[in-house]
Amino acid sequence: MRSSRAYRRFVKNRAAIVSIFFLALIALAGLFAELIAPYSYEVQNIDRVLEGPSKDHWFGTDSLGRDLYSRIIFGARMSMAVGILTAIVSVVIGGIYGAVSGWLGGWVDTLMMRAIDILDAIPSLVLLILVGIVFTSYQPFENPEIRALTGILFALSIVGWVSLARLVRGQVLQARELLFVEGATAMGASPARILTRHIAPNILGPVVVMLTFQIPANILFESFLSFVGLGLQPPFSSWGVLANDGWRAKSSPHLIVFPGIALFLTMLAFNLFGDGLRDALDPKT
Amino acid sequence: MRSGLLVFALKRVLEAVTTLFVIASLTFLLLRILPGGPFDSEKALPDEIKANIEARYGLDQPVLVQYGQYLKGLVTGDWGESYKYIGRSVTDIISETLPVSAELGLYSLLLSLIIGIPLGVIAASKHNTAFDTTAMLIAISGVALPSFVVGPVLVMIFSFGIPFSFLHGTLPPALWDGWEYMILPVLTLGLRPAAIYARMTRGTVLEAIRQDYVRTARAKGVPERTVLFHHVLRNSLIPVLTITGPLFAGLLSGSFIIEVIFAIPGIGKHLVSSVSNRDYPLVLGLTLLYSTLLVVSNLVVDILYSFVDPRIRVEK
Secondary structure, eight states, X not given: OHHHHHHHHHHHOHHHHHHHHHHHHHHHHHHTHHHXXXXXXXXXXXXXXXXXSOSSSTTXXXXXXOBHHHXXXXXXXXXXXXXXXXXXXXXXXXXXXXXXXXXXXXXHHHHHHHHHHHHHTSOHHXXXXXXXXXHHXXXXXXXXXXXXXXXXXXXXXXXXXXXXXXXXXXXHHHHXXXXXXXXXXXXXXXXXXXXXXXXXXXXXXXXXXXXXXXXXXXXXXXXXHHHTTSSOOTTSOOHHHHHHHHHHSTTOTHHHHHHHHHHHHXXXXXXXXXXXXXXXXXXXX | OHHHHHXXXXXXXXXHHHHHHHHHHHHHHHHHHSSXXXXXXXXXXXXXXXXXXXXXXXXXXXXXXXXHHHHHHHHHTOOOBOSSSTTOBHHHHHHHHHHHHHHHHHHHHHHHHHHHHHHHHHHHHTXXXXXXXXXXXXXXXXXXXXXXXXXXXXXXXXXXXXXXXXXXXXXOOSOOSSHHHHHHHHHHHHHHHHHHHHHHHHHHHHHHHTSHHHHHHHHTTOOHHHIIIIIIHHHHHHHHHXXXXXXXXXXXXXXXXXXXXXXXXSSHHHHHHHHHTTOHHHHHHHHHHHHHHHHHHHHHHHHHHHHHXXXXXXXX
């Protein structure tokens, strides 16, 4: 009943609907990058470097003659993968941590929350850089792309799960007091069953809303790390790598403008989608 | 009543100190267990030279002794000597570069407050009008625009004159030598917090406008202007205050990318380079510095908050 009303409210929000279609488009483009991109992300053509947009190269070429349009599509794959995978990891870790902390309560809860406070006291950028460096110095993977990607995933997940853990804990604390949970406990349901069957569906809304804001934040962090040279490195493509290329090539504006637009539109779509979702689920705001 | 505030403040200060102690210890441990020492290079150094270097920085001591010395140094203000910038202490490097970054962060914060809060208030008071929609569209765009895109684009426009050649060289692209050098970096850094403030202020003002006491004030015939500034704003700006602490700390650490783009001699550039240089004393110092800034700004905001809103003290 409530969810269908929320659904109707959401559908009426045109900006949110357009956003979700745009995001689906970007995700599909990234998923099927090989089929859509006219060129490979690493093929160079030294005869045609730093060209502006043309019929052959819609977004122009970079300093090594690589097709920018294709690189942006392959970059979408990387950015989306990072955003979504880190969100999943954060939900799993943060969800379990928050649920355990909120369910057990007492000194365990206090201790677990203090640990989170400490992680929170390190600015996320500093933490990202520290964790990224620790991870890369162990280098558990041979493949450089996987190595860079897992490093970023690891760093972003460590930063991202904290706020989810807090959210889930708060919601579990509230939900524990609800009558139907008390009823389930009285009927002898195990804590795990109560958490997954009775509490989880109730706190899904706020978690999803938080995710729609965390995914773009993660995409931005990935771009940031790649931009400063701690994330992916060329020839691999991500929007941060491309922005870095564009910033270095100061006289070719298309190299920063197109990746910039891709990043901007994606961030905008996620934010509008998240706003729409939040308003639909919680009409007070 | 006053002693309640004092107890609350003392408790929070104690918590903050513990947090910082744990962070200092964890970072120290983290850097010690990393594979590869700070003086490993492609070309292996002769053993005597390596031993000499390690003795100079106290690395030949047992880890526990090093930890003790490190903690002692933290308290006495001796944060060690940089491995990379030979002969310069970490505190020297910090005191040289932090003021520049702080200046950049502070101006950006001021700019964002000056733009963001009025924008949010006006948008809320003209709720659901064209002004409201436009302002919020601008604000959400500001949140969505990464600074490492805005910065280079501004440099391109104002320093290289692309695509507007008449703007060529109107504003310098780099360094930090006078007010005209500050415009572009402050604008780039302040855009996002301004947008955040605008969105947040609009939300809290809208919430306050719907409260009963506002309806009462209007019913009493209080002029709309007084209602807005006296009844609504006072209450709705308190939540906005709470994000200022983390936002300022974020501006300081986030200024790193701005410093790279605009070649500003601030502390941010050391953040990344110290890690890749394995300049452990500098890494430790910077982590602790940034964490302290974040913790202290949260602390100040918390205490201010409990001062203006006594309910907070009871809850915790």
